[in-house]
Amino acid sequence: MATAETAAASTTPLSIYDLTVAYHRKPVIWDVEFDIPAGSLVGVVGPNGAGKSTLLKAAMDLIPRASGRVSVFGKTYRQNRQRVGYVPQREGVDWDFPVNALDVVTMGLYGKIGWCSPVRPSHRRAAMEALSRVGIAELAKRQISQLSGGQQQRTFLARALVQDADLYLMDEPFAAVDAATEKAVVEILREMKSEGKTSVVIHHDLQTVPDYFDYVILLNMRVVAHGPVAEVFTSENLNKTYGGRLTLLDEVSNAMRRRDRSL
Amino acid sequence: MIVWLLTCRCLLVLKMTCQAIIGCGFTLAESGLVSANSGFAIASSGLSKAGHLTLVWAALPLAQSESITDRRISMPSWEQWQRVLLMQDYNTRVVIFGTAMLGCAAGVVGCFTLLRKRALMGDALSHATLPGIALAFITANAMGWQERSLPWLLLGATVSGLVGVAAILAIRRLTHLKEDTALGIVLSVFFGCGIALMGVIQQMQTGHAAGLESFILGKTASMSANDAKLIAAAALIAIVICVLLFKELKLLCFDDGFAGSQGFNVLALDLVLMATVVLISIVGLQAVGLILMIALLIVPAAAARFWTEQMWEMLLIAAVLGLISGIVGAVASALFPRLPSGAMIVLTCAAFFLISMVFGTGSGVLVRTVRRMRLNRKVVRRHLLRAVFEALESEPVRTTAKGERKPKRTVSLDQILPMRSWSKPQLKRAAELAAREELITQVGEKLRFTRRGKLEAERLTREHRLWELYLITHADIAPSRVDREADRIEHVLEPDVVAELEEMLINSRQLVPESPHVIEASLSSEKAGTANASSDDVSREASP
Numbered sequence: 041m042a043t044a045e046t047a048a049a050s051t052t053p054l055s056i057y058d059l060t061v062a063y064h065r066k067p068v069i070w071d072v073e074f075d076i077p078a079g080s081l082v083g084v085v086g087p088n089g090a091g092k093s094t095l096l097k098a099a100m101d102l103i104p105r106a107s108g109r110v111s112v113f114g115k116t117y118r119q120n121r122q123r124v125g126y127v128p129q130r131e132g133v134d135w136d137f138p139v140n141a142l143d144v145v146t147m148g149l150y151g152k153i154g155w156c157s158p159v160r161p162s163h164r165r166a167a168m169e170a171l172s173r174v175g176i177a178e179l180a181k182r183q184i185s186q187l188s189g190g191q192q193q194r195t196f197l198a199r200a201l202v203q204d205a206d207l208y209l210m211d212e213p214f215a216a217v218d219a220a221t222e223k224a225v226v227e228i229l230r231e232m233k234s235e236g237k238t239s240v241v242i243h244h245d246l247q248t249v250p251d252y253f254d255y256v257i258l259l260n261m262r263v264v265a266h267g268p269v270a271e272v273f274t275s276e277n278l279n280k281t282y283g284g285r286l287t288l289l290d291e292v293s294n295a296m297r298r299r300d301r302s303l
Numbered sequence: 304m305i306v307w308l309l310t311c312r313c314l315l316v317l318k319m320t321c322q323a324i325i326g327c328g329f330t331l332a333e334s335g336l337v338s339a340n341s342g343f344a345i346a347s348s349g350l351s352k353a354g355h356l357t358l359v360w361a362a363l364p365l366a367q368s369e370s371i372t373d374r375r376i377s378m379p380s381w382e383q384w385q386r387v388l389l390m391q392d393y394n395t396r397v398v399i400f401g402t403a404m405l406g407c408a409a410g411v412v413g414c415f416t417l418l419r420k421r422a423l424m425g426d427a428l429s430h431a432t433l434p435g436i437a438l439a440f441i442t443a444n445a446m447g448w449q450e451r452s453l454p455w456l457l458l459g460a461t462v463s464g465l466v467g468v469a470a471i472l473a474i475r476r477l478t479h480l481k482e483d484t485a486l487g488i489v490l491s492v493f494f495g496c497g498i499a500l501m502g503v504i505q506q507m508q509t510g511h512a513a514g515l516e517s518f519i520l521g522k523t524a525s526m527s528a529n530d531a532k533l534i535a536a537a538a539l540i541a542i543v544i545c546v547l548l549f550k551e552l553k554l555l556c557f558d559d560g561f562a563g564s565q566g567f568n569v570l571a572l573d574l575v576l577m578a579t580v581v582l583i584s585i586v587g588l589q590a591v592g593l594i595l596m597i598a599l600l601i602v603p604a605a606a607a608r609f610w611t612e613q614m615w616e617m618l619l620i621a622a623v624l625g626l627i628s629g630i631v632g633a634v635a636s637a638l639f640p641r642l643p644s645g646a647m648i649v650l651t652c653a654a655f656f657l658i659s660m661v662f663g664t665g666s667g668v669l670v671r672t673v674r675r676m677r678l679n680r681k682v683v684r685r686h687l688l689r690a691v692f693e694a695l696e697s698e699p700v701r702t703t704a705k706g707e708r709k710p711k712r713t714v715s716l717d718q719i720l721p722m723r724s725w726s727k728p729q730l731k732r733a734a735e736l737a738a739r740e741e742l743i744t745q746v747g748e749k750l751r752f753t754r755r756g757k758l759e760a761e762r763l764t765r766e767h768r769l770w771e772l773y774l775i776t777h778a779d780i781a782p783s784r785v786d787r788e789a790d791r792i793e794h795v796l797e798p799d800v801v802a803e804l805e806e807m808l809i810n811s812r813q814l815v816p817e818s819p820h821v822i823e824a825s826l827s828s829e830k831a832g833t834a835n836a837s838s839d840d841v842s843r844e845a846s847p
Binding site for chain 2: 147
């Protein structure tokens with residue numbers, strides 16, 4: 041029984057149990073719990089401040105968890121991080137940084153290259169391949185501030201692709217990109233799905249959710265609903281996610297913050 | 304003569320630095336940090352073979368030539384220039400070597416702190432060292448040790464610097480205050496403590512505290528060979544760390560979130576970076592002083608950023624700028640012993656920064672101005688070509704004096720003047736430029752396309768109208784506003800975007816699609832008198 045359970049768990053790309061995260065003691069996500077089926081394209085949807093980015097970051101141990109457990113292919117993130125690729129938000133970095141597109145993509149290999157060893161031509165070749173896969177190989181030598189928003193997003197995607205991971209976590213890859221880039225990104229996501237890879241994508245545009253994803257997580261500080269898009273992506277659930285503020289939760293967290301300040 | 308001297312000095316400095324580095328390397332390998340002066344012995348013997356000098360061991364030959372009560376800053380004599388520039392004094396060589404190594408390492412380390420946006424942490428850290436120095440002095444005095452033992456003082460500086468950094472982190476973590484507030488508090492309070500303790504030292508009976516204020520403003524003259532070797536060792540360690548961890552630190556500075564997701568320990572990397580800052584600031588205290596140390600960490604790195612868009616190049620340039628600043632500053636300080644060396648070094652850095660800011664080939668002010676002017680010229684040229692094209696388009700035929708109707712080929716300046724918000728001189732200048740590029744020919748007040756100009760104008764007008772169409776059909780902008788919106792963006796359209804627009808919008812086989820709004824030229828006859836920069840908007844809004 042126990043072995044059957046672990047066998048099932050080790051094929052689940054991402055399982056989250058009872059996850060609560062707090063920034064400066066203000067809870068951002070409460071009691072989040074879900075499993076993601078292998079080989080699926082998962083959309084994470086919710087209003088601003090719903091804790092979508094926080095969820096991804098907490099899953100990767102980038103921010104401390106108040107409680108809860110995360111398992112990636114049946115192990116902790118630390119043990120299995122080679123199998124996870126991350127595409128952070130584009131606004132999160134300084135695009136004036138003195139590097140070119142190829143350098144950024146090569147960063148996806150730093151973990152493999154290892155401490156203190158230099159980047160070799162074979163790594164650069166792998167990075168070039170990833171860049172041509174996202175369709176901007178000719179911009180490899182361009183300084184990153186000279187790239188358009190869509191091209192910057194493609195660079196980030198290439199950096200994740202070059203890792204050749206099994207689970208991809210993407211933070212708003214469609215935010216402020218041109219139509220061509222959006223199309224290209226969706227194509228790559230589908231390609232990855234056909235290779236049996238799983239992607240968890242934070243998404244803003246509700247209209248395209250049924251087109252792009254086959255599994256959806258509706259998040260607003262807690263998981264409102266999760267499951268296959270056909271079953272879960274209903275107007276009732278969307279109302280629950282977006283409709284009104286979560287007055288009770290808000291009040292509780294505000295009260296907690298006031299109490300902490302007075303201490 | 305001066306040019307010759309400068310060249311000579313540069314050559315010597317290069318030679319000296321190379322030999323000294325090699326020499327120092329040997330010393331370190333053989334007998335560790337606290338060995339005798341063999342590193343410098345090797346370096347200087349190399350130089351004496353070159354036949355330039357005799358060893359002078361006096362600590363302060365230049366300062367001694369002036370009386371103690373004489374406070375004037377006088378122009379050094381020719382002999383003094385010669386002695387310093389040819390580095391005839393052993394002491395001068397020691398100091399130059401020390402400050403050069405310091406500048407070099409500070410430049411390298413500074414690049415990373417600058418890109419990590421933690422530049423001011425070094426400032427707080429160096430200010431926080433003062434109480435440590437004072438306390439170390441007092442304890443050494445109380446224990447009856449040699450008071451000016453540099454390693455002991457620097458140990459005190461390190462400890463209190465680290466306490467300062469820890470205090471910043473603690474304030475930020477435990478309270479609601481932001482980092483800048485925490486930095487300000489720690490910086491000033493620790494510095495205040497240090498100054499108070501210095502006061503105590505001045506009162507002490509045995510207090511030979513005279514050397515201590517050199518830690519505040521920097522005094523290279525008191526640097527011994529051992530001190531210089533200490534600086535060189537610390538600088539080498541910092542540079543080696545930065546080179547070995549180049550890729551990791553680059554990732555940390557660019558995207559720490561991604562670094563964390565890749566399994567790099569962000570905190571540990573930050574600590575390593577901070578440790579190199581501590582190392583460099585502490586050994587630099589004596590040369591530049593704790594107030595100005597921050598300049599050496601920031602300014603060369605910031606100056607280097609103007610020259611390149613590649614990180615390793617930035618590191619290299621910052622290292623060289625720091626190195627030269629160290630050398631020039633030390634030389635200046637040797638020539639004018641009354642001026643604190645820290646200030647001299649920092650002023651040299653500042654000069655480099657100004658030069659880089661203006662002339663930097665990567666993003667210097669001059670380069671950017673030229674780029675902007677080029678873009679402006681390109682935009683004006685496009686406007687002119689399109690205006691001529693549209694004027695011809697709206698009045699395709701003319702009637703000659705004999706009453707014949709012929710295709711119109713020329714446009715007068717007055718006809719296109721009201722089409723845009725340009726003044727007549729601006730328009731004339733644009734026409735001259737276009738004529739120089741052989742896009743139009745100018746006969747008096749009349750403009751006429753060349754073959755190439757016509758093709759170019761067709762292409763431009765087509766792009767412009769495609770973009771207008773896109774704005775109207777997909778971005779819900781009123782047709783009367785479209786011209787201006789389109790103007791703002793079309794100059795950055797890339798070929799693939801144009802291709803995409805064509806695919807989306809063109810259903811006719813026309814080469815140049817029709818304008819989706821009324822072209823100003825048709826208004827020209829009645830509006831000609833009022834057309835100027837301010838009425839441009841009005842006339843556009845007024846168009847039906």
